Amino acid sequence: MANVQAGKAPYYFVPSLSRHPAMAAVALLLWGLGMAAWVNKMTPLGPVLVFGGLAMFLFVLYQWFGDAISESEGGMYSKRVDASYRWSMSWFIFSEVMFFAAFFGALFYARGITMPWLADPDYSGILWPDFRAVWPNAGPQGSVEPFTTMGPLWIPTINTALLLTSGLTLTIAHHALVVGNRSKTMFWLAATILLGAVFMGFQVYEYVHAYSDLNLKLTSGIYGSTFFMLTGFHGFHVTMGAIMLSVILYRLWKGHFTKEHHFGFEGAAWYWHFVDVVWLGLYVLVYWM
The missing domain is CATH 1.10.287.70 (Helix Hairpins)
Structure with a gap:
């Protein structure tokens, strides 16, 4: 960057x-x-x-x-090196898209393909007696402790509002940098980082609630494993994005970047917006469906 x-x-x-x-x-x-x-x-x-x-x-x-x-x-x-950085960041984000696509694909396959296929009368009971093709599937009775699924209200919805707002504040910061207003850029970038930190605080609380109140764990069947893999890796990416933006904020304070040349800021912003988009898909497919 x-x-x-x-x-x-x-x-x-x-x-x-x-x-x-x-x-x-x-x-x-x-x-x-x-x-x-x-x-x-x-x-x-x-x-x-x-x-x-x-x-x-x-x-x-x-x-x-x-x-x-x-x-x-x-x-x-030079501008040629700048172009190299832009292509490199673009391909890196594409690799991250494919990374999350694998986990979303696992969720879709388990819920949209495997369950209907096993519901076919010809395969009924092929896994265990009295198999029911319902989501979430907890496996044979007694193999997985009873658990409650995580709904969209209210922490996931609040986190959605936080991330969408952070995308807005980051865009305001970018526009301020383009016009050369460094102090405004730093203010709105700091607000973006703070919103990301609050998001992670809520996610930690959600995990504690899942384990202690819902008995929802990584071992809670295919639902538990896909839920924690998707939300956990997304939380890791939010943390990495917040660290990247914090470095950019420090560099702004040190006087780096100009309104014409600031790909370091843009690369971190691309990553943050990517994290926002992934969360929207996760919010709909994991919490609502």
């Missing part, structure tokens, strides 16, 4: 050799080995490798993005 200083940059900037890719690979290898050791109950080796690898990876990202920002503010990036 780099800023472009037009008129100062070379034809196309080629960075020098970097240690960052190799260090990131080592960090991810340590993390993967740690996860394998942890699930095989190799303690304390597993947790040490997991958190050590994660800490190393975050450190690498901090240095890597810092170098990119320094190159950008140093006037090394």
Whole structure:
């Protein structure tokens, strides 16, 4: 997410050799080995490798993005590099679209294809006696503890209003940056981050309510697994988006970006709007249907 200083940059900037890719690979290898050791109950080796690898990876990202920002503010990036960043962010968001499409596809397949197919008289009872093709399906009696599904009222609806409002405040911040009003940009960007934080607070409360009051868990059949996978990964993306916007806010405070060149802001805004759109689909398909 780099800023472009037009008129100062070379034809196309080629960075020098970097240690960052190799260090990131080592960090991810340590993390993967740690996860394998942890699930095989190799303690304390597993947790040490997991958190050590994660800490190393975050450190690498901090240095890597810092170098990119320094190159950008140093006037090394031309419009050609700017175009590369835009294409890269576009493909990254496309990969995220396909990521969520897989989980939405699993929900659709289980509810819209598998259930009607198993309701066919020829297959009735193929899984277990007295099988009923209803959603949510809790499996054979006694295999899953009774649970209550999560409805749209009221926390999911409040969270929908929060995310839609955050999209509006972010758009206002972008327009303010385009006209060169830095203070207004920072105010509305901070409001966007605050709305995202409140959203996550409500989601934490919703999870506590699901576990303690509804007995709804990740192990609550196909409904529980798809519910927590979709909402959990979305919450993770909201958290990452809020961190990205917080970095942009800090850079604005440091005097980065101009009204002509501010792709760092735009890239984070694209990501945030993508998160908003995913939530709308999740709100309808998971909470209402």
